[in-house]
Amino acid sequence: MSETKPCRVVVLISGGGTNLQALIDAQQAGQLPVEIAAVISNRPDVKGLQRATSAGIPADVLDHTAFASREDFDRALTTLIDSHSPDLLVLAGFMRILTAEFTGHYLGRMLNIHPSLLPKYQGLHTHQRAIDAGDSCHGVTVHFVTAELDGGPAVVQAKVGIKAGDTAETLAQRVQQQEHIIYPLAVNWFANGSLHMQDGKSILNGELLPPSGHLIDCTG
């Protein structure tokens, strides 16, 4: 992307928006060559919407409970997103499963951050599941989104140690510190043209990434 035409990003949220805030902060610090064109939440009155408004970013709500089916919601969401002409769609704590029609439309230009070392612990309640399994490490993965839930190719993964006495809350806190580092990193790679998806795989600087994506080990 040239400096005169930064990568246009639309961010989807459902809640607090700390990952959104990390992207806003990196952009405002001149470390992320993007324009956050809009923030869209499927839930009204969440803190992430205030974060967007405070940063001067258009914020919209599309309440999924107002739609009869997932298909109807996803079609309305697509129309709203595309009215902002994004180059990249970023899921940041977005909590609705998306239809294959939706993921197909944004294939290769949609990223998600998932709080586990994928392919471990797809779906919900990942921190508790890692603790219950007696794992010694846990972490977070940024991946391209495909129709398969949390199954798209990984871009970057940060590994975090699980400590004796960790609860889902204390562990989530340490994982989230890493989220706020690796999400701006991955978005930056996409925005500057270093990262793309090809044949269902993640390519960084012309090289095929390993199944974990680029690995950052914080367990030491």
Ligand code: NHR
């Ligand atoms: N959709 C597809 N097709 N593929 C992915 O990889 C997706 C996706 C939608 C969301 C984020 C994901 C995560 O990082 C994500 C990845 C929500 C659920 C879920 O079960 C699962 C995974 C993710 C997000 N949602 C419930 C549902 O019925 C609702 C839960 C709630 O509202 O609290 O949609 O973990």
Ligand code: GAR
């Ligand atoms: C983050 O920890 C993210 O990894 C997780 O929700 C949190 C959102 O926080 N995502 C999922 O669990 C997706 N199912 P935020 O709203 O403060 O960015």
